[in-house]
Amino acid sequence: MKVAVEEGQYKTVLADGRQTVTITHIEEGVSERKGIPFFAVRFENEAGYVSHRFYQSPAGMPAIISLFDQVGIKAQEGKELDTKQLMRKELTIEVGERSYSDPETGNERTLKQAINFLAS
Template structure:
């Protein structure tokens, strides 16, 4: 049986899987990290767009990978890295239905073992 989603709050997790793909709505390229610990997991997409770069740079910095905006990122370097995250709910309007959706997301990436 798969693990449950991580509860809201701070967690130290390992990146146990990475998938690359394109968004269903606009075909925007992304990679998705599975952040996991003994309590559960969360999947988080990182869109390869200008607005998405700050989250990607924060994640890379938190796990000790040096990148600059515009660099190509080898997502395999992220596998099995440990990172501190904050899990929280985020609401947005679904572009296909116009209805509000709420999802869990990982934010506030920090070095594992540090308090952000």
């Protein structure tokens, strides 16, 4: 079998802590369990990357608005935000781990996430 390696796939997951990153990829989807729309952002720098899902739900909107705000795109009531505007934007994030109980299996899962967005 031949395995194609695309640009950036050789990078490792970013270490915990503050990182200055560029948004290099955005993927849209719907959550597997509850059908909630989301977009996944790949934050990347020379040292590695971290991907983070942003859910379009009442609980997820503060993080979405903060992300757009910190890259200079102001959210306005009654207007839509376009995720394509995030591409190639630079900002500072905090990388860390979050643990939760998987609702289907009851097992504890841990994932890397990006939080505390700041303009770079």
